[in-house]
Amino acid sequence: MKVTRRQFVRGGVAAFTVSFAAPKFLSELALAQGASRRNLVVLYLSGGNDALSTLVPYNDSFYYSRRASIAVPAANVLQIGRDSNNRLLGLHPRLPGLKTIFENGHLALIQRTGYPNSSRSHFLGTDIWSTANPANTFGAGWLGRYLDALPSPVDPLIGWCTQREVPHSLVGNRVSVPAIPSIQGYAFQSPNGNSGPEQVLSRTAMTQIASHLPADKPHLAFVNGTTQAALATLDRVASVGQYQPSVTTYGNDGLSVALRTVAGAIVRGIGTRVFWVQIGGFDTHATQNTNAANAGYANLMGTINTAVTSFYNDLKNQGLLGDTMVVQFSEFGRRVFENGSAGTDHGAGGLMMAIGGSVRGGLYGTAADLNPFSGNPTLENNGGDIKHETDFRAVYAKIIDNWLGASSSQILGGDFTSGPQFI
Amino acid sequence: MAQLSPLMSHLLRRTAFGARPDEEAAFSRLTYVTAVDGLVSFDPAQTDVDDKIGRSGYANITATTAFSPNTNIDHARQRWLFRMVHSPAPLQEKMALIWHQHFATAYSKIVGMIPSAEATRLMAAKRSSDPAGQRGQIDLFREMGMGSFRDLLVEVAKDPAMLYWLDGRLNTRNNPQENFGRELMELFTFGVENYVETDVYAAARVFSGWNLLTSLRNSSTVAFTFNYVAGNHDTGAKDFSFPIYSNGSKRIESRNAASGMQDGLDLIDALAVHPETAKRLARRFWFWFVSETEEPDEGFVSSIAKVYLQNDTNIKPVVRAVLMSPQFIDSAHRYQRYSWPVEFAVRAIKEVGYAGFSVDTARSALINMGQQLFEPPDVNGWELGPGWFSTGGMLARMNFAAQLAANQRFALRDKARPSGGSPESLVDWAKSSLSVPDLSGVTTSALLDYARAGGYTGTDAQLLNKAGGLVHLLASSGEFQFV
Numbered sequence: 001m002k003v004t005r006r007q008f009v010r011g012g013v014a015a016f017t018v019s020f021a022a023p024k025f026l027s028e029l030a031l032a033q034g035a036s037r038r039n040l041v042v043l044y045l046s047g048g049n050d051a052l053s054t055l056v057p058y059n060d061s062f063y064y065s066r067r068a069s070i071a072v073p074a075a076n077v078l079q080i081g082r083d084s085n086n087r088l089l090g091l092h093p094r095l096p097g098l099k100t101i102f103e104n105g106h107l108a109l110i111q112r113t114g115y116p117n118s119s120r121s122h123f124l125g126t127d128i129w130s131t132a133n134p135a136n137t138f139g140a141g142w143l144g145r146y147l148d149a150l151p152s153p154v155d156p157l158i159g160w161c162t163q164r165e166v167p168h169s170l171v172g173n174r175v176s177v178p179a180i181p182s183i184q185g186y187a188f189q190s191p192n193g194n195s196g197p198e199q200v201l202s203r204t205a206m207t208q209i210a211s212h213l214p215a216d217k218p219h220l221a222f223v224n225g226t227t228q229a230a231l232a233t234l235d236r237v238a239s240v241g242q243y244q245p246s247v248t249t250y251g252n253d254g255l256s257v258a259l260r261t262v263a264g265a266i267v268r269g270i271g272t273r274v275f276w277v278q279i280g281g282f283d284t285h286a287t288q289n290t291n292a293a294n295a296g297y298a299n300l301m302g303t304i305n306t307a308v309t310s311f312y313n314d315l316k317n318q319g320l321l322g323d324t325m326v327v328q329f330s331e332f333g334r335r336v337f338e339n340g341s342a343g344t345d346h347g348a349g350g351l352m353m354a355i356g357g358s359v360r361g362g363l364y365g366t367a368a369d370l371n372p373f374s375g376n377p378t379l380e381n382n383g384g385d386i387k388h389e390t391d392f393r394a395v396y397a398k399i400i401d402n403w404l405g406a407s408s409s410q411i412l413g414g415d416f417t418s419g420p421q422f423i
Numbered sequence: 424m425a426q427l428s429p430l431m432s433h434l435l436r437r438t439a440f441g442a443r444p445d446e447e448a449a450f451s452r453l454t455y456v457t458a459v460d461g462l463v464s465f466d467p468a469q470t471d472v473d474d475k476i477g478r479s480g481y482a483n484i485t486a487t488t489a490f491s492p493n494t495n496i497d498h499a500r501q502r503w504l505f506r507m508v509h510s511p512a513p514l515q516e517k518m519a520l521i522w523h524q525h526f527a528t529a530y531s532k533i534v535g536m537i538p539s540a541e542a543t544r545l546m547a548a549k550r551s552s553d554p555a556g557q558r559g560q561i562d563l564f565r566e567m568g569m570g571s572f573r574d575l576l577v578e579v580a581k582d583p584a585m586l587y588w589l590d591g592r593l594n595t596r597n598n599p600q601e602n603f604g605r606e607l608m609e610l611f612t613f614g615v616e617n618y619v620e621t622d623v624y625a626a627a628r629v630f631s632g633w634n635l636l637t638s639l640r641n642s643s644t645v646a647f648t649f650n651y652v653a654g655n656h657d658t659g660a661k662d663f664s665f666p667i668y669s670n671g672s673k674r675i676e677s678r679n680a681a682s683g684m685q686d687g688l689d690l691i692d693a694l695a696v697h698p699e700t701a702k703r704l705a706r707r708f709w710f711w712f713v714s715e716t717e718e719p720d721e722g723f724v725s726s727i728a729k730v731y732l733q734n735d736t737n738i739k740p741v742v743r744a745v746l747m748s749p750q751f752i753d754s755a756h757r758y759q760r761y762s763w764p765v766e767f768a769v770r771a772i773k774e775v776g777y778a779g780f781s782v783d784t785a786r787s788a789l790i791n792m793g794q795q796l797f798e799p800p801d802v803n804g805w806e807l808g809p810g811w812f813s814t815g816g817m818l819a820r821m822n823f824a825a826q827l828a829a830n831q832r833f834a835l836r837d838k839a840r841p842s843g844g845s846p847e848s849l850v851d852w853a854k855s856s857l858s859v860p861d862l863s864g865v866t867t868s869a870l871l872d873y874a875r876a877g878g879y880t881g882t883d884a885q886l887l888n889k890a891g892g893l894v895h896l897l898a899s900s901g902e903f904q905f906v
Contacts (some may be wrong), residue, residue: 019471024671046801120623121605123803156814164793164811165806179813185791186815191829191891201876202892206821208869209900219716219761223812223901227821230814285590285602287536340598341590344532346605 038403040170041262041275041326042143043308043353045300047283048122049330050344051351051386053290054095055109055367059088062370066337070290072343081155083111084102085366092290094301097309098353100359103193106321108354108422111365112378118332118348121238121284123333124258130168132393132412142396143274144172145411146404151351156229157236160265161276162258170276173394176226177274178233183241183261188234207231240264246317253303255279266320273404282330286341312355321357325403325423327395328353333386335369336379349386352395354422358403364420365389394419427451431458432858433757434746436906437712438462439513441770441858443777446835459746463739465512467566472509473549482508482772485783493559494540497786499547500796503561504782507769518568519561520744520765521711524807526579526611527799528560530589536587539553541645545584546797555640557647560584561797567899572704573695576611580687581649583635590800592635596657599627606802607691613699618664625661629675629686632656643758655684667693693735701728704741712745714759715808723750758860758905761808764792766906767820771898774857776831784826789820813906824898832891836883839890843881846874853893858903866900 057063058074077090078099089109091099115134118354119125126138140148147158147170159170170177180186188206192198198363210227214220243264249254265272281300289296308326315321323380333350349368369376372383380387397408397416400421409415427435427442431450431638435442442450450458475481476490484490484501485881492502507516534542548559560582567575577584580603586592594600604626607801609615619637636650661675667689675686694700705727709719730744731737731764734895762770799805828835842852850870856864862870872888873896897903 096847120620121609122801123609161813164791164813164815165810167799177815179815181791181815184816185822187822188818189825191832191895192888198888198892201873202825203896205869205873205892205896206899208872209866209896212863212865212901214863218902219759219809220906222809223761223817223904226812226814226817227899227901230818230821233814234818243526285600286593339600340595341600343590343591345601 044278045330105361112389120346141169200322325356470512483775519564527804555646583647595655612694653680686864764794788823821899828891
């Protein structure tokens with residue numbers, strides 16, 4: 001039951017399309033709206049991250065008895081201390097950079113995030129996290145609603161999705177976020193050359209064609225509006241392509257390339273408020289390889305460590321860390337016990353992280369007690385899954401109120417302000 | 424050139440990725456009913472077009488090593504695109520693409536577990552040319568895509584690519600694997616609102632022992648075969664929240680291990696004929712064939728669901744009923760589907776021209792358009808409709824149109840030459856060469872401005888630029904993105 005954008009196109013395209021204006025005007029707009037240089041980078045771990053392998057309760061004997069073949073040995077975890085419930089915790093051994101960020105006080109680890117009656121479906125789960133509405137996932141995404149609430153006209157580069165597919169979280173009723181999977185491919189070609197006078201003629205004609213936004217044909221207007229946004233953002237996006245990072249540690253994988261690009265956009269100050277990056281491979285039903293030297297979950301952790309640490313250091317070197325907030329989520333955590341294929345099935349409560357110069361680092365919330373005794377208040381599903389402690393919407397609310405400067409009660413449709421004070 | 428009626432053009436856009444000139448000529452002589460019957464009545468054993476690969480007059484392929492579409496995934500992608508362009512039974516390829524979306528399986532997970540040549544075989548091997556007779560998942564859809572949906576579900580459950588993709592190969596009584604059973608219910612049949620979490624656990628037990636056997640065939644080739652392992656099957660009774668049997672019983676009774684495979688067949692039977700499965704498929708057929716700009720018509724859903732159930736879940740009568748439905752024929756539903764990137768690219772090739780054009784150009788462009796074949800983003804498939812249209816995806820479409828028009832520019836100039844008398848006649852030619860709806864005044868005047876820019880001379884040198892340039896703009900227009 002994945003939500004499509006059909007509904008939005010039908011309902012709101014007229015309002016949405018008028019938010020595109022001429023390119024010259026847009027750059028001024030970007031400057032004006034970029035007056036606050038604060039930006040949010042959402043990092044989505046797609047597939048349902050096994051939080052117990054990211055932040056390991058290495059002193060809980062049930063962690064080892066229920067995960068005989070995939071548990072991270074206590075000797076290998078990167079110890080980071082105790083939570084408020086006095087439970088010892090450590091990061092996955094492939095996260096040394098995150099440990100350093102934690103020690104710098106710039107990493108908040110928010111344990112047992114989720115919501116009541118957690119969906120074990122990837123798709124419904126993702127839609128719930130996207131809309132921040134477990135009761136009705138047929139609407140705009142939470143970040144889409146934030147962008148919708150900005151004063152018109154909105155710069156088309158106000159959001160930047162580094163994926164080909166714009167996620168539901170970023171789908172709004174009137175603001176359309178560009179998908180820029182690669183800066184090199186984000187250019188306009190003509191059959192008579194990719195530069196020069198013939199290309200200019202084609203681009204002029206295409207701009208004219210895309211200017212047609214008929215109110216009585218919302219779907220055509222939506223596609224033309226998308227073309228308009230593409231043509232209006234090409235040149236500024238291309239300027240990011242020349243970015244030279246201040247560190248040499250970024251990898252060549254998709255996540256590193258995406259975060260390097262995001263750093264470029266931030267350093268160039270092109271006015272983007274919300275970036276989206278993601279990494280897949282977390283649906284680890286089988287052969288999870290938590291402890292492998294060079295495979296599976298261990299490599300996912302290594303990839304995240306390299307990319308996020310490079311990004312962090314890059315922005316730190318350029319004095320922009322205080323303007324940047326990375327927030328990480330996944331659609332659910334995984335089952336407490338391993339499934340016999342040396343993997344884990346879909347579970348419930350998970351882990352969120354926030355990283356940035358303005359983050360109050362630390363361990364938030366309490367780890368579950370993995371002992372599956374009847375009535376264990378930290379588990380659910382007959383002791384099989386982690387019961388959520390912090391509603392994920394409380395984390396969203398903090399970001400909306402304290403970072404983006406908007407109203408969480410308006411955007412989330414409820415009061416979720418009593419959550420962890422990580423900003 | 425033969426002109427198709429608007430209805431016939433609509434039919435071919437929806438079922439055949441548009442029409443090549445020879446198809447236009449052939450279909451212009453048919454009545455609508457004959458055309459529909461011809462499209463749905465192919466014999467999968469008689470539709471092979473692979474022997475035309477590499478011949479002149481057809482689209483090209485690009486291979487730096489020997490073309491090996493059974494074992495090289497990029498070659499497999501090209502072969503499939505070639506079939507979509509040139510097949511005598513385009514609906515066979517369209518249905519295979521639709522089932523690829525419905526049973527979305529991604530090569531990238533499989534290649535993480537077995538070598539790339541073997542993973543390609545599991546996705547795309549042609550049974551008749553594979554040394555071990557391996558049938559790739561796409562060939563399963565090409566063979567059985569118009570047959571019984573119940574049988575298709577059984578074959579999908581036993582399909583080696585699926586056994587890797589959703590981990591069925593690991594499902595044993597001691598270690599039940601929930602992945603396949605969950606998606607069977609949530610995505611492949613009746614949908615997430617019709618089952619509860621305990622059904623997922625029961626379904627995992629039902630399919631325990633539905634595993635995979637790899638063996639050496641002819642001493643060198645690996646054969647991947649479905650293997651029911653009685654010793655891995657959980658023989659206990661399984662209880663569901665919905666009826667499994669026609670007597671209303673919700674329980675699959677305990678069976679001995681040797682006959683335990685019947686558990687899975689019983690569950691598939693129950694799901695295949697569940698009224699909500701029929702309705703869900705009917706709604707999907709609405710979006711796949713009729714319209715994405717309107718929600719499914721209730722009358723359409725109930726009548727298609729009825730056809731499905733009355734025909735023992737056979738898909739061919741369902742597709743025929745869809746194409747003969749008043750809703751499909753209704754002119755208000757023309758150009759009301761957002762073309763999938765593959766539909767867009769293949770239709771552009773069929774309408775603009777293909778001689779000398781390599782489908783490999785489409786293969787690589789499709790990555791940025793958001794639909795790399797054999798690589799759906801997850802088991803839920805691609806996000807259809809407006810979901811295809813991001814700025815990056817739209818640029819990829821425009822740039823593909825530019826590459827195609829550049830490749831065909833000499834042929835386009837020659838076709839345009841008789842209409843080169845004025846900018847107006849040239850634009851009219853361009854509009855008639857692609858099956859676009861009536862264009863807005865804005866689009867037409869943009870095309871005219873483009874034709875006139877620099878002063879119109881109509882010389883061959885100018886036509887070389889402008890004919891291709893106009894085709895590029897038209898194929899890039901909002902109007903052309905709809906089918």
